[in-house]
Amino acid sequence: MKIEILGMGCPKCKLLTANAEAALKDLGIKAEIVKVTDIDKITEYGVMMTPALAIDGKVKSAGKVLSAEDIKKIISEILKQE
Amino acid sequence: MAEKCTCGGNCTLVFPCSGSSDVGELADRIARRMTKEGIGKMFCLAGIGAHIDGMIESTKSAGRIISIDGCPVSCAKKTLEHAGFKPESYNLKDYGFQKGKTAVDDGAVEKMLKYISKENE
Numbered sequence: 001m002k003i004e005i006l007g008m009g010c011p012k013c014k015l016l017t018a019n020a021e022a023a024l025k026d027l028g029i030k031a032e033i034v035k036v037t038d039i040d041k042i043t044e045y046g047v048m049m050t051p052a053l054a055i056d057g058k059v060k061s062a063g064k065v066l067s068a069e070d071i072k073k074i075i076s077e078i079l080k081q082e
Numbered sequence: 083m084a085e086k087c088t089c090g091g092n093c094t095l096v097f098p099c100s101g102s103s104d105v106g107e108l109a110d111r112i113a114r115r116m117t118k119e120g121i122g123k124m125f126c127l128a129g130i131g132a133h134i135d136g137m138i139e140s141t142k143s144a145g146r147i148i149s150i151d152g153c154p155v156s157c158a159k160k161t162l163e164h165a166g167f168k169p170e171s172y173n174l175k176d177y178g179f180q181k182g183k184t185a186v187d188d189g190a191v192e193k194m195l196k197y198i199s200k201e202n203e
Contacts, residue, residue, distance in 0.1 A: 046135070
C-alpha cells in the first residue's frame with residue numbers, strides 16, 4: 001500500500017502525515033508514506049484543495065485534515081475489498 | 083487548478099457548462115471573470131463528468147458550488163447532480179440570454195455578474 005500526502009508542506013499537510021502514520025501504527029500495517037509537494041504532480045491528480053490524501057493512486061480526500069480514525073476507516077475499507 | 087498553496091477548503095467553485103453555443107461561451111467567460119475578480123474559482127466540469135477522484139474530492143470540500151448553464155438543457159447543473167452535488171445554479175436563459183441570439187461580449191458578462199452578485203447580497 002502506498003499512501004501519498006499531497007500538499008505544499010504547510011502545517012495541515014504535516015498533521016495529515018502524522019495522522020496517516022498513527023493510523024498505520026494502530027492498524028499494525030506497514031505502508032509507504034510519500035509526501036508529494038510538487039504542484040505539477042498535485043495538479044495531475046486533479047486536486048485543487050490541499051492537503052489531500054491518496055492511497056494507491058486514488059485520491060480519498062482533499063481540502064481537509066482527516067483524523068487518524070478517518071484514515072483507519074478508509075484503509076480498512078480498502079483491505080476488505082482486496 | 084492549484085497554482086500556489088491551496089491549503090484548506092471552503093472556497094467557492096464555479097462550474098460553467100462551457101458549451102459550444104454562444105451562451106455556452108458566455109457561461110465560460112463569466113466563470114473566468116469570476117475567478118479573476120476573486121468571486122470564486124472556475125473548476126473543470128469535465129473532470130466531474132469523468133469522475134476524476136481528485137476533482138470530486140476537491141469539490142466536496144468547497145464551501146459553495148455554483149453552476150452556470152447557457153441553456154435550459156442544464157448540463158453543468160445535471161453533471162454536478164449526477165456526482166452527488168447540489169449546486170447553486172444559474173441558467174442564462176432565465177436572465178434573458180437566448181441560445182443562438184446572444185452576443186458574447188463584456189457587456190453580457192458584466193450584466194450576469196451583477197445578477198450573481200445581487201442574488202448573494
